[in-house]
Amino acid sequence: MYLIKGAAVYAPEALGCMDVLIGGGKILKVAEELPAEEAYGVSVMDGSGMILMPGLIDAHVHILGGGGEGGARTRTPEIMLSDIITGGVTTVVGCLGTDGCTRTMTNLLAKAKGLEEEGITTYVYTGSYQVPVRTLTGSIMDDIILLDRVVGTGEIAISDHRSSQPTKEEFAKIVADTRVGGILSAKAGLVNIHMGDGKEKLEFLRYVLEHTQIPPANMLPTHINRSITLMEDGIDYAKTLGGYIDLTTSSDPDFLEPDEVKASTGLKMALDAGVPAEQVTFSSDGQGSLPIFALDGTFLGLGVGKVTSLYREMRDAVLTDGVPLADALKPVTSNPAALLKLPQKGRITENADADLVLADEKTLEIDTVLAKGRLMISEGKVLVKGTFE
């Protein structure tokens, strides 16, 4: 049991200075004042001068590693536990990307299980870039209904030279099967959609919303900030059709591609354009490759995404772009939790999982991370490492 006293609590809404009692992996009580002496066997943490926020949710992580677009030597490294928790992330959704051949669903499920055993909460999407979707059971619906950790499908590539060039009808069927799989298993049924640099942009998603009864919450287009034109299309899609947009945080702020939009800047742009804060999410593309191709498609080189960029972009949105903390937290806490239909995640409220981050209220430097009530990082030091760390 831990009693965190006197932190400024962002649930993510600002609750003010509160005491938070956790035990058994759950948030037990949130109140103005909780006397420590009455709570048996509790460890008291001094939260004064700190901000307490929900553990971050990263809904797009290549936990196996991804890449390979420059040949086998460019297959990126598998993730380790501390790559995740040092960024205040306590829940991840694992995915496959370009390479759905040497990266498999069996491997993805095993890695997700491993990370869960090491202390965080994990889910996965079935499939990879490719269409037809390479599932475990042979069917999207069966994968979602029968495999507990499978919450949707992705990352399905469209408008990209590396996609399978699916038709909009094929795309609509993938969303339909994913939605029904989610309905029949009380799960999100979310399609994580990889947006490339193609000129079609969000055309396929508009097609689904205009020609079927499928609602926007079953589709999450990511990499929306990869170009200013796609960013603008995403803002229009969110404002006119109530769609959700996901901004990728992994990029080197010093080496942004010519028309790439930094995620923190993209959030500010969206909010200033009138997109409701609830419709924007961030994800890191951690351990995914960040390949650069010439206009003629020649591979030029690649970097590797980092889960820690998720926290960095939230922090930059506050400290650099002037976004209020509660609005900068939504894209990495309550918004992904809502889209992923994880009511026990992404909020500081009674009965929620005790996934919590304490950070310095001025610098937003992470001090403490708790995952399912377990102390993972304290005073900036990693206490719980991955098996092979």
Ligand code: FWO
């Ligand atoms: C993005 C994952 C991309 C992998 O377009 O989609 O390649 O399979 O590991 N990464 N292909 C990166 C941009 C958004 C910068 C992926 C990658």
Ligand code: ZN
């Ligand atoms: Zn992608």
